Amino acid sequence: MAPQLRFTPFLLLRGFAAAKTCTNLTIPVNIESRQGLFKTIPFEGNLDATTFSQEFTNIGQNYSNVLLKDYQTVRGQYKISAKFCHPDNGTTSSVVQVLTHGIGFDKSYWDLPFNNYNYSYTDRAISHGYSTLAIDRLGIGNSSHGDPINVIQAQAEVEALNDITGLLRNGSVPSIDTSFHKVVHVGHSFGSVQSYWLSALYPDNTDGLILTGWSTNGTWLPATIASWNLHLARLNQPLRFGNSSNSGVLNLIKNDNQGEGLIKTILTLLQSVEVDLPNQDIWDVIATTEVGDLINGYNQTIEPLNYPGGYMAWSDFTANQYAFLLPGYYDLALGLFAERTKQPVTAGELLTIGSSPPSSSFSGPVLVVTGEQDAIFCGGDCYATGSAADSIPAAAEVAFPNASVFEAYIQPNTGHGLNAHYNSTGAYEVIQNWLEDHGLES
Ligand SMILES: *[C@@H]1O[C@H](CO)[C@@H](O)[C@H](O)[C@H]1NC(C)=O
Ligand SMILES: *[C@@H]1O[C@H](CO)[C@@H](O)[C@H](O)[C@H]1NC(C)=O
Ligand SMILES: *[C@@H]1O[C@H](CO)[C@@H](O)[C@H](O)[C@H]1NC(C)=O
Ligand SMILES: *[C@@H]1O[C@H](CO)[C@@H](O)[C@H](O)[C@H]1NC(C)=O
Ligand SMILES: *[C@@H]1O[C@H](CO)[C@@H](O)[C@H](O)[C@H]1NC(C)=O
Numbered sequence: 001m002a003p004q005l006r007f008t009p010f011l012l013l014r015g016f017a018a019a020k021t022c023t024n025l026t027i028p029v030n031i032e033s034r035q036g037l038f039k040t041i042p043f044e045g046n047l048d049a050t051t052f053s054q055e056f057t058n059i060g061q062n063y064s065n066v067l068l069k070d071y072q073t074v075r076g077q078y079k080i081s082a083k084f085c086h087p088d089n090g091t092t093s094s095v096v097q098v099l100t101h102g103i104g105f106d107k108s109y110w111d112l113p114f115n116n117y118n119y120s121y122t123d124r125a126i127s128h129g130y131s132t133l134a135i136d137r138l139g140i141g142n143s144s145h146g147d148p149i150n151v152i153q154a155q156a157e158v159e160a161l162n163d164i165t166g167l168l169r170n171g172s173v174p175s176i177d178t179s180f181h182k183v184v185h186v187g188h189s190f191g192s193v194q195s196y197w198l199s200a201l202y203p204d205n206t207d208g209l210i211l212t213g214w215s216t217n218g219t220w221l222p223a224t225i226a227s228w229n230l231h232l233a234r235l236n237q238p239l240r241f242g243n244s245s246n247s248g249v250l251n252l253i254k255n256d257n258q259g260e261g262l263i264k265t266i267l268t269l270l271q272s273v274e275v276d277l278p279n280q281d282i283w284d285v286i287a288t289t290e291v292g293d294l295i296n297g298y299n300q301t302i303e304p305l306n307y308p309g310g311y312m313a314w315s316d317f318t319a320n321q322y323a324f325l326l327p328g329y330y331d332l333a334l335g336l337f338a339e340r341t342k343q344p345v346t347a348g349e350l351l352t353i354g355s356s357p358p359s360s361s362f363s364g365p366v367l368v369v370t371g372e373q374d375a376i377f378c379g380g381d382c383y384a385t386g387s388a389a390d391s392i393p394a395a396a397e398v399a400f401p402n403a404s405v406f407e408a409y410i411q412p413n414t415g416h417g418l419n420a421h422y423n424s425t426g427a428y429e430v431i432q433n434w435l436e437d438h439g440l441e442s
């Protein structure tokens with residue numbers, strides 16, 4: 001039976017179970033990053049994004065290498081948008097977890113407001129007494145944006161993460177009046193790549209690594225890029241990512257008393273011209289395709305992010321499910337929510353995502369937690385190793401020759417977007433308990 005797809009209004013009720021106090025912060029960071037200087041390539045329209053994907057996935061070349069002209073040093077002060085949370089009872093632990101999101105998300109990945117916050121990683125960490133700092137990676141969300149090819153690259157983002165870590169240790173983050181003795185880096189996907197990368201460059205600046213949605217096996221990156229069907233972010237969700245204004249639409253639907261605004265209008269229009277589509281099909285066309293992205297935000301007061309062309313986004317909710325969500329094990333309404341609130345990726349990020357150091361001399365504990373059916377880092381089955389290792393993520397052990405302990409945990413019934421699955425809280429508990437068992441209790 002086809003799943004029932006509807007736009008379910010999400011409830012913005014503050015979680016009663018969430019005994020946490022949070023503040024929004026803007027943290028100035030200073031970075032100095034030695035990174036690639038790439039040739040300029042056009043990003044004028046959607047077909048340029050397609051061309052980028054074709055070049056990127058061409059097996060006859062390493063596109064990063066093809067475009068690489070030279071290396072450069074990017075220096076400057078940037079702003080990182082962050083959400084800091086600590087337990088309600090006023091205590092701030094001596095251990096802080098720094099949470100770094102992956103591609104397509106922002107800091108809200110760790111504290112999803114969906115369904116009364118019952119997918120919140122932050123809430124679980126708080127209930128174990130930890131403080132958390134979730135950041136928008138440099139270039140994304142409400143952090144400073146920048147040149148999507150030559151500034152917003154992996155290394156620059158790692159440098160920003162490293163600077164924030166130092167600030168947390170010496171108590172210099174504005175409006176956090178605590179010096180944390182221990183910093184645990186928790187990542188998801190590209191955020192795990194960066195947390196790993198930090199541990200390789202600055203092994204003394206982390207006390208523990210939790211790498212979710214991650215392995216060291218890059219085999220499925222090209223398939224992932226292909227499946228995303230990348231388009232320019234500003235054309236994909238013009239109201240959020242472009243500079244389009246929705247004031248006209250807001251005026252149009254102002255007097256609409258059906259309560260469903262533009263979608264209802266489209267539905268009525270299609271019916272009035274006798275388009276032979278059942279309502280359910282029309283909902284499906286809007287919700288699962290780029291039509292949904294096109295009108296996303298039409299009925300809200302939004303501040304367009306005005307991203308330049310080298311910022312791209314996967315095309316629609318079908319691409320989102322393919323890469324991130326395991327059918328049957330996630331709530332469609334949460335999938336639609338994730339699509340509506342998705343974030344872009346830069347060309348510079350994709351060109352540098354595979355350039356992390358080959359190993360890390362970090363000497364503390366490392367836990368990898370990857371969904372068993374992760375498409376991006378396990379090709380859909382983390383156990384399909386042909387007995388070469390216990391699991392594909394377990395093979396990452398060789399990248400940590402000096403780790404005090406390395407463990408790979410495979411979370412059942414879960415795709416790449418771990419936090420968006422029904423049993424995400426099961427994985428969160430595994431993580432908090434593991435930290436407590438490895439000398440990183442709050
Ligand atoms: C905007 O439309 C979406 C989709 O129909 C709906 O879920 C949401 O509640 C609407 N928001 C507002 C502010 O009306
Ligand atoms: C933090 O920012 C978010 C997004 O703008 C907002 O919804 C929330 O109310 C803010 N929280 C606080 C404590 O100011
Ligand atoms: C591709 O080229 C880049 C830039 O020279 C390099 O950092 C990366 O390691 C190369 N990737 C592979 C798989 O060889
Ligand atoms: C504060 O709350 C946290 C989370 O519930 C708990 O772990 C911690 O023990 C509490 N601290 C005090 C002093 O009550
Ligand atoms: C982004 O940051 C600005 C301040 O730099 C703040 O006014 C705004 O509310 C923030 N928006 C979100 C969505 O966090």
Ligand SMILES: *[C@@H]1O[C@H](CO)[C@@H](O)[C@H](O)[C@H]1NC(C)=O
Pocket residue numbers: 162163164165166167170172
């Ligand atoms: C605090 O840490 C930051 C980032 O590592 C560093 O730039 C700064 O000099 C440090 N400040 C003090 C007072 O140690």
Ligand SMILES: *[C@@H]1O[C@H](CO)[C@@H](O)[C@H](O)[C@H]1NC(C)=O
Pocket residue numbers: 243
């Ligand atoms: C919006 O962006 C486009 C493309 O970057 C530009 O041509 C146009 O002038 C911008 N419009 C406004 C109102 O800023």
Ligand SMILES: *[C@@H]1O[C@H](CO)[C@@H](O)[C@H](O)[C@H]1NC(C)=O
Pocket residue numbers: 360361401402
């Ligand atoms: C691992 O630690 C040993 C000493 O315990 C040291 O000799 C070696 O260089 C370290 N390996 C790396 C890759 O840093």
Ligand SMILES: *[C@@H]1O[C@H](CO)[C@@H](O)[C@H](O)[C@H]1NC(C)=O
Pocket residue numbers: 216217218219384385386392395
């Ligand atoms: C990636 O995993 C696949 C499937 O287990 C395996 O065949 C391949 O050798 C692995 N590649 C690397 C670089 O580890």
Ligand SMILES: *[C@@H]1O[C@H](CO)[C@@H](O)[C@H](O)[C@H]1NC(C)=O
Pocket residue numbers: 115118119421422423424425
């Ligand atoms: C959140 O609650 C819904 C139903 O209220 C349930 O189906 C879902 O599994 C819960 N998710 C998590 C992560 O607890």
Ligand SMILES: *[C@@H]1O[C@H](CO)[C@@H](O)[C@H](O)[C@H]1NC(C)=O
Pocket residue numbers: 411412413423425426427430
């Ligand atoms: C939920 O996750 C926990 C932790 O990984 C696991 O022990 C449990 O079996 C999972 N439950 C289901 C129904 O998959």
